[in-house]
Amino acid sequence: MLKIALLGCGRIGRVHAASVAQLPGARISAVVDASAEAAATLSALTGAPAMNGADAIADADAVIIGTPTDTHFDLIRTAAEAGKAIFCEKPVDLSTDRILRCIDIVARAGVPFMTGFNRRFDPNFATLRDRLVAGDIGTPEIVTILSRDPSPPPLSYITSSGGLFRDMMIHDLDMARFLLGEEPVMVQATGAALVDPEIGAVGDVDTAAVLLTTATGKIAQISCSRRATYGYDQRIEVHGSGGLLRAENQLETTVELANATGFRRAPAQHFFLERYAAAYLSEMTAFVAMVTQGTPPSPSIEDGLRAQILADAATRAWSERMIVMV
Amino acid sequence: MLKIALLGCGRIGRVHAASVAQLPGARISAVVDASAEAAATLSALTGAPAMNGADAIADADAVIIGTPTDTHFDLIRTAAEAGKAIFCEKPVDLSTDRILRCIDIVARAGVPFMTGFNRRFDPNFATLRDRLVAGDIGTPEIVTILSRDPSPPPLSYITSSGGLFRDMMIHDLDMARFLLGEEPVMVQATGAALVDPEIGAVGDVDTAAVLLTTATGKIAQISCSRRATYGYDQRIEVHGSGGLLRAENQLETTVELANATGFRRAPAQHFFLERYAAAYLSEMTAFVAMVTQGTPPSPSIEDGLRAQILADAATRAWSERMIVMV
């Protein structure tokens, strides 16, 4: 039975705890949070004791890091040096320099490390990727990713988030890499605060689009908005030499109402907890398999680095109105 | 250039005239209607002279009969005895006895005769049938036909229509035969006046369903309503040993609006003139090909008879609450 220390008892920590509870070969062995109340809540839910980080890590076989981003580096170092397997939420760090240091630390420690890009585990996107890899549409040429959150996070979150490109679009940048099968070398971007001028006032955007180009000329176009009235909009399509693969939103139900105004289906599932419920479970299953069976880390810490480099490039392309080569 | 006399200048006559105008090998040579005004209108549209029926038939190579049902018999006899090819709107006659006499007349005259079951020519249904015949779903087992008009016709029309089963469902009964590939031998039915009690007061129904069973046990289920708030609802599906074929409604546009109430597409095309526009053109193309190139009449006058027999059986099954064997 794999013992996992849960570092961070916020919303995402709770999701991971629920996933671990469904996995026969693993259990949460300790919960850790700066807020005693948050730790107590998850302790009650999981039956695992609340501890301080050092003790929790020492006692466990593996750690799930779901704390604020600025604490990731120290926790990764502590866990790696203690020889523990690591699952770390994205972004690994807002600084690519520090991610490089993490890569070094993790490599020297020889511990497996998985980055929390949950969307790779969404059954729809995973199936789309499987078919792409299987050659169903030949060579991919244009990846299109449409990504809209139902509503913006609090301004306080935005100011410490690293900005839309690093906080929100990083998922889409990882997905673009995952689907292109090649590294983007050129990044173009645009963006504005169309949803809430306050977001613009703090130097960020809430609406943005990016163009990525690989060395062989493959294209990914991504657009993001912090607001969608019809639910969490998460669509992907890949145009290839042999056809098209696309994944539509998951709607709340399959019910359709028809009357004089037309045929109306349900809104998209509200947000990530609903839409990616299956993805989170599959992600944690993969993490446990990585630790217990030695399957390769995927997405790896290098994937975390690459996405961060693209997010930095997109931020710079937008803010300095320039084409950024990476 | 095939000369076609248009007998009947109502709504359906106008549709057929427009179709003929698009066919290079045929033209309307005369228009005939009891109403001088209706005839004059179509004369202006087609450039063909308004005539009396006898002259129009004598002068033409073929006739399109789109007059009231109770005039069909005489027109068919006149045209057949004059050796003219005949296209006759459904129903050929409300009396199967008189249809049998028409069959005899037509056979003795040796003229080709086509019955106006336009839905067989709808590109969607025709494609569905083609795939069925090609074996895409193996052997058909359950045919489901959902048929709803946008709103009931005037009560005056209803009282002379022969009732819902003979006037409206006859199209679906023909389609069931077309798709089952076997003759139904057992007819069950139910029905009521749920849309308008006045329809019930004159002895008819506006909502009905029928179960057909063939000798080998294949099933067709049909349901009709005289009212649909969301447009003309015309759907067909066939469940077979190897899969399912279904044809959805044609919507007014492909536009979808998403907001907090969900994803809303357009209503179905309003009624038969919109939905079956392509079918009517294809039907008339087939009629001209039958006359000029000798392709077999389809749907034939026998098809008209068979559908009428089923409509009579359904009417009796409903009104006498019995199972009718045919």
Place this chain on the structure above:
Amino acid sequence: MLKIALLGCGRIGRVHAASVAQLPGARISAVVDASAEAAATLSALTGAPAMNGADAIADADAVIIGTPTDTHFDLIRTAAEAGKAIFCEKPVDLSTDRILRCIDIVARAGVPFMTGFNRRFDPNFATLRDRLVAGDIGTPEIVTILSRDPSPPPLSYITSSGGLFRDMMIHDLDMARFLLGEEPVMVQATGAALVDPEIGAVGDVDTAAVLLTTATGKIAQISCSRRATYGYDQRIEVHGSGGLLRAENQLETTVELANATGFRRAPAQHFFLERYAAAYLSEMTAFVAMVTQGTPPSPSIEDGLRAQILADAATRAWSERMIVMV
């Protein structure tokens, strides 16, 4: 913490045990099965001891009956007389007489009783029903239920199942009642063994359709097949005075592949364990709420009786080729 004895450790017992494990206010207190191996397996999964039926019932607050149908009666009596709340899988019994005796026993004991018509709890169908009740389409007029299993059960199961109408279509008959809002008074049916002649040889059908009519003329049309190549086909629609409500199948994913053959989406979810996963959890949630909070039993034992009466009537209508009034 509600203690529930799980009577029957087969496939459906396992589903219910998994559901109870997710409910905070209840637990499986004992598992019972004629097969010691089946009981041991579920004991290991749930952590509850394997017991004999009498002890398990005596020790529990409530029972889940998922044993073979012919054992339901005795278990219901034992549980009722011991004052335990009862959840019983459909059919309550193949004999409506014995169901009536159960109703009497349960009423005298004053215990709450819920019948396992899981489809009422499917989020799609439940939402459709909610909207119907809310008046979104006015008065229901035609209910259409298309129900196809992926493949027939073993012949051994068929011979003891009571036949397609009682074993498979009973779910659809209950759904028709649930949606019509009125009791059917007239039952018409047809059926044949088109999938497997062996099924016909043992006196059953694998393909069937039924027409139900209520006293006010509302119609339900149901068709069933024991085989569908494209997954578990479970569709419902209600045509009403103000519009149409329909629930489509849940597909395996939202991925679509486009190439020269067209646009291809995934098959329907394979069978009931996949399609009704959410329904089973919601059903057990409702059972626990009924016992612990006193919410009304729904579907009730009377619902079980009514569906059985319709299934008997459909069987007779089919086998004796007659219209059956109920």
Place this chain on the structure above:
Amino acid sequence: MLKIALLGCGRIGRVHAASVAQLPGARISAVVDASAEAAATLSALTGAPAMNGADAIADADAVIIGTPTDTHFDLIRTAAEAGKAIFCEKPVDLSTDRILRCIDIVARAGVPFMTGFNRRFDPNFATLRDRLVAGDIGTPEIVTILSRDPSPPPLSYITSSGGLFRDMMIHDLDMARFLLGEEPVMVQATGAALVDPEIGAVGDVDTAAVLLTTATGKIAQISCSRRATYGYDQRIEVHGSGGLLRAENQLETTVELANATGFRRAPAQHFFLERYAAAYLSEMTAFVAMVTQGTPPSPSIEDGLRAQILADAATRAWSERMIVMV
């Protein structure tokens, strides 16, 4: 009866001639083409005499210019100076300087001028635009246009076409302007020859994407490919403050085939003649209305200019790898 001289008897000329034939208030009065054979063919189809350009223009009330792009300027000048209303296919000219001179000529002549951006008249896109203007989704924020031809044109066409951005994407650039409701001020682009290296060898691309940004930060993202295996892919969506509007492809039929591989619908309509059949008729109806009833020219010659400026900017952004401000 409006007399229209058809200048250019190629594929698009034939389309416009067919449209005019369906309009009661107009007729083709002369056909003109450098190829006597092409002119003869359209003369036979329309019944209008083949003439030289000068005579045809002199004799007509209006002209349709569907000749090669490099002849547009002279024909526009001749027609304008003769006081004739002008319909000119896109692009008006490959040189924005010459378009500016055309604007001057047309303005001085005071003749109405309409540019042939047919997609504005597609019923789907027109409905989408109408709803956008009606405020159904509030303020538009992100316009996404996916545009793929079924297969590349001959290389000989490509070399004289002005390149993908000016020849193919110009339609999408016009559509972006039409939907954004603001002029783009910043153009970013990427592109490559992924479909056919020969296209790259002649200095063009067959796969490209563009990002447009308006002064207020609204975004349009467009991607084009010269090849799609599943038909002519023409999709548009607009994300706005109050929701989403999108228009899907028109498929060949509504038929769906389900089997173990899933649910398969038809390919998209093959190419522009099929997909935009209704648009071409509506476009010509608008042209005739402009001439006979004085409705404002739309799309105007200025629309033609604006699209050309964006196409030039996109070409430069791609070829020089720079951000182009317009």
